[in-house]
Amino acid sequence: MGDDVESIATLQEIFGYALGADTSQQKAFLLVGPKRSGKGTIARVLTEMVGKENTVSPTLASLGTNFGLQPLIGKRVGIVSDARLSGRTDQAVVAERLLSITGEDGITIDRKYRDAWTGRLATRFLVLTNELPRLNDASGALASRFHRPGADRKLLWARGPRADEPVAGRTARHPQLAIEGWRRLRDRGHFVRQPQQWRSWASLRTSDRQSARSCGIAAMSDRVGRSK
Numbered sequence: 001m002g003d004d005v006e007s008i009a010t011l012q013e014i015f016g017y018a019l020g021a022d023t024s025q026q027k028a029f030l031l032v033g034p035k036r037s038g039k040g041t042i043a044r045v046l047t048e049m050v051g052k053e054n055t056v057s058p059t060l061a062s063l064g065t066n067f068g069l070q071p072l073i074g075k076r077v078g079i080v081s082d083a084r085l086s087g088r089t090d091q092a093v094v095a096e097r098l099l100s101i102t103g104e105d106g107i108t109i110d111r112k113y114r115d116a117w118t119g120r121l122a123t124r125f126l127v128l129t130n131e132l133p134r135l136n137d138a139s140g141a142l143a144s145r146f147h148r149p150g151a152d153r154k155l156l157w158a159r160g161p162r163a164d165e166p167v168a169g170r171t172a173r174h175p176q177l178a179i180e181g182w183r184r185l186r187d188r189g190h191f192v193r194q195p196q197q198w199r200s201w202a203s204l205r206t207s208d209r210q211s212a213r214s215c216g217i218a219a220m221s222d223r224v225g226r227s228k
Contacts (some may be wrong), residue, residue: 006192007149007181008148009184010191010192011042011149011181012142012177012178012180012184013121013181013182013185013191014029014126014147014149014176015045015046015049015117015178015181015185016044016179016180016181016182016183016184016185017124017181017182017185018049018050018076018077018124018126018177019049019050019175019179019182020182021076021122022072023104023122023189024123025185025190026102026103026104026144027091027102027124027146027147027191028102028123028124028125028127028146028147029125029126029127029144029146029147029148029149030127030128030129030132030146030147030148031126031127031128031129031148031149032129032130032131032132032148033130034130035130039081039128040081040128042126042128043079043126043128043183045082046077046079046165047079048110048128049175049178050076050077052078052137054075055075055076055077055078055079056071056072056077056078056079056081057078057079057081057122058071058072058078058080058136059082059083059084059093060080060082060083060085060127061082061084061086061089061092061134062084062092063097063098064089064090064093064094064108067110067111067112069097069107069110069121070110070111070117072109072121072123072149072207073102073109073119073121075115075123076122076123076124077123077124077125078081078123078124078125078126079125079126079128079204080125080126080127080128080129082130083127083128083133085128085133085134085135086132089211090222091134091136092136092186093134093136094135095135095136095142096127098145099139099141099145100140101121101123101125102125102145103145104120105120105144106118106119106120107119107120107121127146147191153176161200162195
C-alpha cells in the first residue's frame with residue numbers, strides 16, 4: 001500500500017469529509033507538488049465521487065473579485081487548480097474570504113443581474129499548486145485553516161491490491177474507503193495535527209522552500225492542521 005500509510009489515510013479522510021454536509025472541521029486542503037505528481041488525478045477522482053453538479057473550479061484570484069464567490073453557492077467542493085496570483089490581485093481580500101468560508105461565517109455575495117445572496121457557504125476547498133501562492137497572512141490564521149497531506153508521487157500513486165490502480169482511483173471505485181475515512185475523522189473529532197503548528201502563511205512558505213532545497217521536490221508529507 002505504499003510507505004506513507006498515514007498520508008494515505010488522511011487522503012481517505014479528506015474524501016470522506018467532502019462527501020458529507022458537515023463543515024465543522026473548518027479546514028481547506030492543500031496539495032503542493034511538481035507536475036505529474038498526481039494532483040490532477042485526485043481532483044478528477046474527487047469530482048467523480050462528489051458529483052460534477054456539486055463541484056466548482058474557481059481560481060484563487062477569482063475569490064477576490066466582485067462576483068467571484070457566486071459560483072460557490074450551493075456547491076460542496078471547490079477545486080482550485082490555478083493558485084497563481086498576479087500583482088493586481090487583492091491578496092488580503094482573498095485571504096479574508098478563505099477565512100470566512102472555512103470558518104463557517106455568514107457572508108454576503110454579489111450576484112450578476114440578481115439580488116445579493118446572504119448565507120453560509122458549505123464549500124470545502126482543495127487547492128492544487130506547484131508551489132505555495134503568495135498570500136498576506138498578517139493574522140497567522142490562514143495557515144492553520146489549511147490541512148496539507150503528502151503530495152509526492154509515491155503517496156498519490158501508492159499501489160493498491162491491483163498493481164495498476166492508484167489509491168485515489170481505488171477510493172473512487174470503492175466509496176466505502178472514503179466512508180471509512182469519514183468515520184475515523186468523526187470518531188477522532190479532528191484531522192491529525194502536525195507536531196509543529198504553523199504560525200503564519202509566511203512560515204509555511206519558508207518551510208516549503210527549505211523542503212524543496214533539501215529533497216529536490218516542492219512537497220513533503222507535512223500536515224497543517226488545527227485540533228478542535
